[in-house]
Amino acid sequence: MSSEVRFTDFKSDKQPTWCPGCGDFGTMNGMMKALAETGNSPDDTFVVAGIGCSGKIGTFMHSYAIHGVHGRALPVGTGVKLANPDLEVMVAGGDGDGYSIGVGHFIHAVRRNVDMSYVVMDNRIYGLTKGQASPTSREDFETSTTPEGPQQPPVNPLALALSAGATFIAQSFSTDAQRHAEIVQKAIEHDGFGFVNVFSPCVTFNDVDTYDYFRDSIVDLADEGHDPHDYEAAKEKILDASKEYQGVIYQDEDSVPYSELHGIEGNMSEIPDGAPEDAMDLVREFY
Amino acid sequence: MMQDLNWAIGGEAGDGIDSTGKIFAQALSRAGRHVFTSKDFASRIRGGYTAYKIRSSTDRVESVVDRLDILVALTQRTIDENLDELHEDSVIIYDGERTEMEDVDIPEEMIGLAVPLRSLAKDAGGTIMQNTVALGAACEVANFPIENLDSALDKKFGAKGEAIVENNKEAARLGQEYVQEEYDYDFEYDVETTDNDYVLLNGDEAIGMGAIAAGCRFYSGYPITPATNVMEYLTGRIEHFGGTVMQAEDELSAINMALGAARAGARSMTATSGPGIDLMTETFGLIAQSETPLVICDVMRSGPSTGMPTKQEQGDLNMTLYGGHGEIPRFVVAPTNVAECFHKTVEAFNFAEKYQTPVFLLADLAMAVTEQTFSPEEFDMDSVEIERGNIVDEDDIEAWTDEKDRFQPHFPTADGISPRAFPGTKGGAHMSTGLEHNALGRRTEDTEIRVEQVDKRNRKVETAQEEEDWSPREFGDEDADTLVISWGSNEGPMREALDFLEEDDVSVRFLSVPYIFPRPDLTEDIESADTVIVVECNETGQFANVLEHDALTRVERINKYNGIRFKADELADDIKAKLGQEVEA
Numbered sequence: 001m002s003s004e005v006r007f008t009d010f011k012s013d014k015q016p017t018w019c020p021g022c023g024d025f026g027t028m029n030g031m032m033k034a035l036a037e038t039g040n041s042p043d044d045t046f047v048v049a050g051i052g053c054s055g056k057i058g059t060f061m062h063s064y065a066i067h068g069v070h071g072r073a074l075p076v077g078t079g080v081k082l083a084n085p086d087l088e089v090m091v092a093g094g095d096g097d098g099y100s101i102g103v104g105h106f107i108h109a110v111r112r113n114v115d116m117s118y119v120v121m122d123n124r125i126y127g128l129t130k131g132q133a134s135p136t137s138r139e140d141f142e143t144s145t146t147p148e149g150p151q152q153p154p155v156n157p158l159a160l161a162l163s164a165g166a167t168f169i170a171q172s173f174s175t176d177a178q179r180h181a182e183i184v185q186k187a188i189e190h191d192g193f194g195f196v197n198v199f200s201p202c203v204t205f206n207d208v209d210t211y212d213y214f215r216d217s218i219v220d221l222a223d224e225g226h227d228p229h230d231y232e233a234a235k236e237k238i239l240d241a242s243k244e245y246q247g248v249i250y251q252d253e254d255s256v257p258y259s260e261l262h263g264i265e266g267n268m269s270e271i272p273d274g275a276p277e278d279a280m281d282l283v284r285e286f287y
Numbered sequence: 288m289m290q291d292l293n294w295a296i297g298g299e300a301g302d303g304i305d306s307t308g309k310i311f312a313q314a315l316s317r318a319g320r321h322v323f324t325s326k327d328f329a330s331r332i333r334g335g336y337t338a339y340k341i342r343s344s345t346d347r348v349e350s351v352v353d354r355l356d357i358l359v360a361l362t363q364r365t366i367d368e369n370l371d372e373l374h375e376d377s378v379i380i381y382d383g384e385r386t387e388m389e390d391v392d393i394p395e396e397m398i399g400l401a402v403p404l405r406s407l408a409k410d411a412g413g414t415i416m417q418n419t420v421a422l423g424a425a426c427e428v429a430n431f432p433i434e435n436l437d438s439a440l441d442k443k444f445g446a447k448g449e450a451i452v453e454n455n456k457e458a459a460r461l462g463q464e465y466v467q468e469e470y471d472y473d474f475e476y477d478v479e480t481t482d483n484d485y486v487l488l489n490g491d492e493a494i495g496m497g498a499i500a501a502g503c504r505f506y507s508g509y510p511i512t513p514a515t516n517v518m519e520y521l522t523g524r525i526e527h528f529g530g531t532v533m534q535a536e537d538e539l540s541a542i543n544m545a546l547g548a549a550r551a552g553a554r555s556m557t558a559t560s561g562p563g564i565d566l567m568t569e570t571f572g573l574i575a576q577s578e579t580p581l582v583i584c585d586v587m588r589s590g591p592s593t594g595m596p597t598k599q600e601q602g603d604l605n606m607t608l609y610g611g612h613g614e615i616p617r618f619v620v621a622p623t624n625v626a627e628c629f630h631k632t633v634e635a636f637n638f639a640e641k642y643q644t645p646v647f648l649l650a651d652l653a654m655a656v657t658e659q660t661f662s663p664e665e666f667d668m669d670s671v672e673i674e675r676g677n678i679v680d681e682d683d684i685e686a687w688t689d690e691k692d693r694f695q696p697h698f699p700t701a702d703g704i705s706p707r708a709f710p711g712t713k714g715g716a717h718m719s720t721g722l723e724h725n726a727l728g729r730r731t732e733d734t735e736i737r738v739e740q741v742d743k744r745n746r747k748v749e750t751a752q753e754e755e756d757w758s759p760r761e762f763g764d765e766d767a768d769t770l771v772i773s774w775g776s777n778e779g780p781m782r783e784a785l786d787f788l789e790e791d792d793v794s795v796r797f798l799s800v801p802y803i804f805p806r807p808d809l810t811e812d813i814e815s816a817d818t819v820i821v822v823e824c825n826e827t828g829q830f831a832n833v834l835e836h837d838a839l840t841r842v843e844r845i846n847k848y849n850g851i852r853f854k855a856d857e858l859a860d861d862i863k864a865k866l867g868q869e870v871e872a
Contacts, residue, residue: 013691013693014729043710043712043713043714043715043716044710044711045716046710048547058718058720059718059729059730063716064710064711064716064717065716065718066547066550066577066718066720067718067719067721068546068573068721069543069569069573072539072540072569072570075507075535075539075540075543075544075547076543076544076546076547076550077547078533078544078547079505079533079543079546079547079548079549079551079555080547080548080550080551081551082505082531082533082544082548083547083549083551083555084551084552084553084709084710084711087551087711104536104537105540107536108535108536262531263526267552267711268504268505268529268530268531268548268551268552268554269551269553269709271502271554271673272673273673274668274669274671274672275499275668275669275671276499276500276502276528279499279500279671280663280668282499282500282524282668283486283496283663283666283668284486286486286487286488286492287317287442287484287485287486287487287663
């Protein structure tokens with residue numbers, strides 16, 4: 001780990017192909033800044049992404065990375081982290097990726113509490129397939145596939161996480177650069193699964209959850225004097241659908257990450273040239 | 288003197304059938320006898336007919352036959368289910384005091400031994416040991432030294448304390464003495480012991496052991512019959528070698544976790560059965576396209592859909608060979624017996640890393656749940672070689688970077704094999720994706736690069752075809768006009784069928800093929816034979832189709848798909864029938 005790492009070291013020489021003004025630019029910049037601030041370098045960082053606009057992040061960042069299949073980024077990140085705990089593993093996803101096709105994996109990743117961070121670029125719409133309702137779309141949000149709105153309540157990802165036993169839940173706004181980077185940094189530093197839902201507006205297909213909307217309605221928990229270690233207070237904020245909160249909402253300081261709980265340490269890529277020395281004991285067990 | 292002994296215990300699921308059978312199998316194995324077991328089980332936890340069968344001999348046994356000498360029947364149904372295999376000297380041990388067995392129907396010419404299993408067990412310390420009483424009685428009938436049973440009981444119950452071991456030994460003695468005192472028969476069985484040391488294990492266990500030997504450190508899976516034993520074997524053992532087992536929330540997660548661990552540089556595996564393979568199919572392409580080394584084990588069961596989960600079939604060959612959208616370079620390796628499950632697992636890991644491809648390890652239920660004896664030397668750990676392929680480190684990474692110092696993980700090499708940098712390697716940071724990509728791993732739709740990368744990936748398979756030995760295992764008479772070909776667990780029954788055929792002067796050459804893709808070119812073998820018969824446990828002849836395609840000719844087929852593996856004597860009859868010979872009714 002080098003203190004000389006700058007956040008631009010995490011930038012790929014490939015220019016992002018997101019729409020001009022996309023919230024994902026800010027989300028990614030914050031992720032890179034947080035990685036650099038926590039002393040990681042591109043060579044010891046592994047970024048996992050699924051499908052969708054968010055899935056492109058691995059190409060625009062410079063690090064070890066995989067762009068997987070839709071909704072399965074969290075299991076991939078779990079495998080990477082357990083196989084090599086020395087790596088800083090960051091999983092990036094979108095609201096469709098994480099809360100629709102991948103919602104099962106989300107719940108289980110939360111309860112497993114592997115020491116990695118999960119940043120979800122939540123724009124409340126499917127962008128790359130050109131504007132269909134997502135699990136976080138508002139009930140009355142008209143889209144090409146839901147002309148009268150989904151007519152179902154949106155998923156509350158924070159509530160899902162809390163009910164699954166999350167040890168770190170945060171929310172940020174991509175364009176509030178300093179605050180967003182700071183929150184992602186806290187997620188990285190958390191001993192366990194650090195979950196950050198990021199308001200990352202889609203300027204092309206979502207004319208409801210816009211920059212202006214978030215600027216006007218966001219409430220910073222730091223200003224409210226919220227104590228993220230207070231579970232009941234966190235629950236209240238999370239279930240309060242009337243406000244858009246920013247900040248670390250809940251953190252369990254006693255969190256024990258999966259590897260520690262299961263005694264997993266060491267880099268699994270290092271193995272001998274032949275069978276382990278005491279491998280014949282495995283055969284003798286069958287006498 | 289009779290060398291073979293065919294023994295079985297049957298009752299309801301939950302009666303301890305499996306563990307009792309295993310104890311007796313171990314007793315026979317520890318007495319230096321070869322053992323081959325098979326199980327009839329239903330897909331339920333309690334109730335339903337279940338049986339554990341053992342064929343044992345001083346010679347190597349590879350198969351089950353239609354014969355039962357001693358049957359421990361805990362229910363009337365056990366007798367009814369096995370009538371075909373019972374013969375006039377068969378001995379049936381049952382508990383005549385149990386209400387439901389009071390009026391038990393023992394076929395006329397057979398010997399029924401009413402042994403009060405439950406009350407003798409109670410005398411020894413608890414009715415739970417009723418099956419052990421039956422084992423003691425069986426030792427007496429088989430004239431098998433009961434000390435061998437003691438040794439198996441030590442192994443089974445040792446961890447539970449001396450009192451439990453001693454009570455079980457006492458229970459066995461009471462069973463033995465009861466038969467001695469109450470039945471003055473001169474049983475015709477005289478089961479010989481030898482000084483040979485054997486190990487007794489099943490295919491799932493051999494796969495798990497092979498994985499550890501091969502350096503597998505990460506296993507993720509979701510429980511499914513009949514693959515779960517692989518996971519259960521690794522759990523609690525792999526940790527000793529620095530690895531871990533993760534029970535995933537579903538098969539999609541399992542294969543993606545394994546993929547993540549593999550990309551981090553760990554030797555990684557998942558195992559499942561057909562329905563799980565279906566769910567994993569989405570990820571096959573990603574594994575191949577991102578050139579990730581991964582071993583995917585499919586322990587086949589009877590399909591389609593949920594089919595018959597506890598029955599044998601070889602129906603997934605096409606699925607592993609062709610499953611997934613687009614065209615996916617892959618290897619399909621199918622072990623042919625329990626010991627080969629070990630060796631082929633080791634090989635699968637080497638193929639996966641050398642060629643950076645998905646490798647399907649295609650096993651089947653008949654092999655996975657069958658315990659078989661082997662000399663420990665057949666699992667020679669010293670012979671295990673680990674080949675990790677083209678891995679670059681900090682020192683040689685420069686040779687694989689472009690003019691901008693960017694690592695090129697998909698550089699189109701002459702042999703198609705890419706340089707591989709484990710995450711953490713300085714200067715190796717790169718992107719992997721299922722999208723078509725250039726040498727850097729970045730997305731492209733450039734037509735030339737597309738063709739270059741597809742060709743590069745397929746070139747790995749061509750390289751493997753040239754560099755590795757894909758020969759089949761050969762048995763029987765190499766000059767015979769009749770050629771039988773099989774894959775998977777049919778090797779055992781077929782090897783024994785050769786003996787039956789020889790007795791009837793039918794000469795057969797037999798090739799057992801462990802490699803489905805790449806596979807040996809059998810065109811010449813097929814052309815030079817008068818009759819070619821492909822034996823497999825499916826209805827459509829999936830392997831026969833592949834061979835017909837390769838050799839541009841028709842082959843005869845013997846297909847079994849009733850859920851039960853081939854039996855040696857039955858297979859010999861099937862072959863004779865194919866050759867137009869008369870078969871005794």
